Amino acid sequence: MPELRLTNTLTGNKEVFEPRDPDRITLYVCGPTVYNLAHIGNARPVVVFDMLYRVLQLLFPSVVYARNITDIDDKIIASARERGETIDAITSEFTLKFREDVAQLNTLAPSLEPRATENIEAMQQLILRLIERNHAYTADGHVLFDVTSMEGYGALSGRNLDDMLAGARVEVADYKRNPGDFVLWKPSLADDPGWESPWGWGRPGWHLECSAMIRAHLGDAIDIHGGGRDLIFPHHENERAQSCCGYGGDFVRYWVHNAYVDMDGEKMSKSLGNVRTVRELLEVYPGEVLRFALLSTHYRSPLNFSGALLDQARNTLDAFYQALRQVETVEPVALADTETEAFAALLDDLNTPKAIAALHAASKELNKANADSLALCKGRLLANGRVLGLLERFPSDWFTQGAGDGPNAETIEALLEERLAARAARDFARADAIRNELQAAGIVLEDSADGTSWRRT
């Protein structure tokens, strides 16, 4: 069995992945808060952990991948008020749109998509446990986690309580015993959304849902917990505190975090207002281009987003599909996913750039292949692509469908016929005129021994 290596935020090291139970791998990733459209930065962890999910599936017989939907949150409440809609309408709409958007990125659906509002009871039970074990206390209508009650609080983010005190920039609510204490349950006003609880009408704190849902759906402890780097503190640190103190044990064996998508050297975020939504990008680029672009940088490095990045991704995919288009009628040799160079690269901490380099090598080989090796070379390129969730479309569709609003296929074919006749009569002036006309409409012609093909640009 080949070894998978992952960088574990908790230790800071690249480690060999050793599952708790090889027959049931558990992966949990923080999902969206559904109050607006996903942007390309939100899409990064979705694609990165889809990649991890695929690799785990190739290595183990059963992988449970849970990605939560946060459907109760102050942002959602505010958004509902602003738009004059119910919370339910907002969260339903954006849950659906989120699923549609990420499906376009060739991501597999997770095994489970637990919703926060369907797990309130599990959250309340966790709070009760934490109070029982003296890790939490009630104050001023809130239930708070006492960070000093946990030995090793701060280990995930590399902080200690003194550091946090020294760097505190926030005014501390006076009902907190320690400045770092965080809310498990907070009171809601009578007309605010909320649930009955032993502590009155209220709603869960920010970090509670993931702890409770992991316990409810995956068990006391899981193999891998993923998310964006910015979740390390406080979200994952607090999640870890809740679960470790509530249930004991390891909770998570490997913490994996992706870096963000930058916009002009700055983080892309809702608060900075420099976001590009997946939905708007999909109007211009196929989802596969977005996926390729997101995989072109290693997941732990920042990815600088730009139009040039996407254009280059598209050009590269064009080249791969071009190679496949030449051999569309060749039956490829079947090659197992686990025998590909791309898979080998992914085993090393999801080295997607290296896997993509394997794609280039396979593509070049296919272009140079002779009649005897065509089927094998085609099989190799397809298998490497498949491992990455790429190159799964028919090449001719890739080039001819597109979002272009130029001439339709019939018109183009008719002009090709005319040009063919002109060339046969050595009337190159007419032939070139047709080519130029089509080029102006965004159609590129390519002559070869087998005839002329076309593609949209």
Add this chain to the structure above:
RNA sequence: GGCUCGGUGGCAGAGUGGUCAUGCAGCGGAUUGCAAAUCCGUCUACGCCGGUUCGAUUCCGACCCGAGCCUCCA
């Protein structure tokens, strides 16, 4: 201020204690009626200063620069 993570050739982007990343762009060729695509060849690199070493882009230390977290955020 505290903590964390980075600085690789024109650009994007891997990796390594000692002959290769890879791609795009550029340049030169092959091919082509002209193109496109493709193929062949080719140039440019490891922030700065010390240290360890036979040898450092790779290890160690200082410094400079950048980003992130410490407040909702992938």
